[in-house]
Amino acid sequence: MSKTLNPKSDFSNRMSAAYPSLSKSHRRIADFVLARPLDVVAMSIEGLAQSSGSSTATITRFVRAAGYSGYAEFREKIVSDFQFVPEEILAVNDTDKDTGRRNLSLHSLLADNADNIRDTIANIDNATSSGFIAALINAKRIIILGTGASHYAATFLEEGLALYTEKSVSNILSRGASEYSNNFVRSVDEGDVVIAISMPRYSNNTVQLSKAAKEKGALILAITDSPTSPLVPVADIILFAPARNRLLPNSPAAIFALADAIVTTVAARRPDIVASTIGVPPEDLFL
Secondary structure (H helix, E strand, O other), X not given: OOOOOOOOOHHHHHHHHHHHHOOHHHHHHHHHHHHOHHHHOOOOHHHHHHHOOOOHHHHXXXXXXXXXXXHHHHHHHHHHHHOOOHHHHHOOOOOOOOOHHHHXXXXXXXXXXXXXXXXXXXXXXXXXXXXXXHHHXXXXXXXXXXXXXXXXXXXXXXXXXXXXXXXOEEEOOHHHOOOOHHHHHHHOOOOEEEEEEEOOOOOHHHHHHHHHHHHOOOEEEEEEOOOOOOOOOOOOEEEEOOOOOOOOOOOOHHHHHHHHHHHHHHHOOOHHHHHHHHOOOHHHOOO
């Protein structure tokens, strides 16, 4: 079972719409709830205030800003988003969670990455994934935007999609360089598909270029971590891959795994290229 709320859940949808206008203290609460909803449903309002570094008055204002009548309704809605039975939820102990430093090990951090990947699987429905792949197959040209840790996933997608789609595929923000940005904005057109990849700390360059491309008629496919990501209002189709990390600003593991799955799904439609690449007859590929 996913440890985070589905990005299309009721609370996630409310936060996606309200997040840009929330105060800094309210954003901190929203981030905490989205990251640790299983803990939240077992917390009193005092417990959530303490754990999120807020006050009970701030929590009350936050739940009302989110459109709930009060804390009780807010917590009930989080429970219904998970569709867990109360016994399973109440078994969570929110007083014994601060053990991260003692448990930091290679195995535990790999397990964190596995959790991110499991949540990615849970968060992506068939209709969204099919639409994402169809957009790539039907694209006139594919343009990829990704800087920082996202750059490496962007490079992987560039190489794989160029091979298996035989289209023009370009990674505009290679290693964060933006000298081609102006040319990109001038050249983008209807029929182009932009894959925008961003996770905390979000790249403003990626967001602004995505907006510019959308205004020129391009279809925007986003790969990001949260419904509060600044890419969400811009994108036409979104695949969510959590990027939680105990110490670092983000973990790209789930996005890498998602990029690999995207390339493989596209490759499955071109058995002729796959067969020539690995040296087997096309009819033997799926045996």
